[in-house]
Amino acid sequence: MDPAPNPASPEVSETFVRELTDHQTAMLAFIRALMPGSSAARDLLQEVNIILWQKREQFESGSSFKAWSFQVIRYHLMNHRRRLASRGWLIFDDELVEKISPALEADPGELEGRHQALNHCLQKLRPKDRELLQHRYSSGAPLNDYAKAINRSAGTLKATLFNLRAALRKCIERRFHEQGLPLQ
Template sequence: MDPARHPGENDVSEDFVRELTDHQTAMLAFIRALMPGSSAARDLLQEVNIILWQKRATFEAGTSFKAWSFQVIRYHLMNHRRRLASKGWLVFDDELVERISPVLEADPEELETRHQALHHCLAKLRPKDRELLQHRYASGAPLEEYAKLIQRSPGTLKATLFNLRGALRKCIERRFQDQGTSPT
């Protein structure tokens, strides 16, 4: 017997590795949702995997691995966002992340259903509205820059974005109602 290994540790490690690998997709989706637009999601997942492995002794078998790992992810990403903010990057604040985290912890199948509903609802928008949403949430460029480009005021665009988010929310809710499911 390996003197550095405790009796039964191999079984625990195998169970832990199984849980860790089973949850990789959900963990990556959670990281991407908390760090939208970040190209570092896979790198952050690897950092989290190392932390989870180092903390494996604190995981209680029989409890929710997903809940435990997502909590570790939250703390790691809070520290990561603080490092980015100290370098002048614009990042979500911790309060916002805590508010949206429960939604993001949904099962991967539920997330896929939500994604499909969003895709369906986005397709129903006018091209110029989709372009505005794309610019606002995917480009990383300031809204003021886009406002100048299309010769509209930033305030008008902010109001339009508010209305578009409301319309998307209602469309998604209707889609779930039509399917007999709940969006929450």
């Protein structure tokens, strides 16, 4: 029986680095899905990369690197969310994250297809509607502030956002149907 490979050996480190590199896109997408609206996704990915490197000896060669790394991401983000919650940030609770995370472990190619469909559909919107969506999902500023700035009520903007999300959903579904892609 061959002895177990030394985790510090150059060939094991090279294999680990290859796996880590190959999964960066999927890991970033997973972090973004678990932390929607967070501008810290790339920073969190770098933190996870360091943790994965420190735990590389725990990775069993031949097993699923994606499953292992996503589990590490889940635990790291749970701790990160607890730190944010202690500072008064409103966040998803751990139970919800555990329920939705398996659905987020999609193939990066599928995520890219969804991203392209979303971009296509966003381009079909009026500029002021894209601006509203950008403000709501990227700025982090309260909707009430934006409503005051454009002289509209927050209730009207909430209704507009509801309608925009429904229109985007239909557009994306239509785009997937036209391309013969499954929409899960």
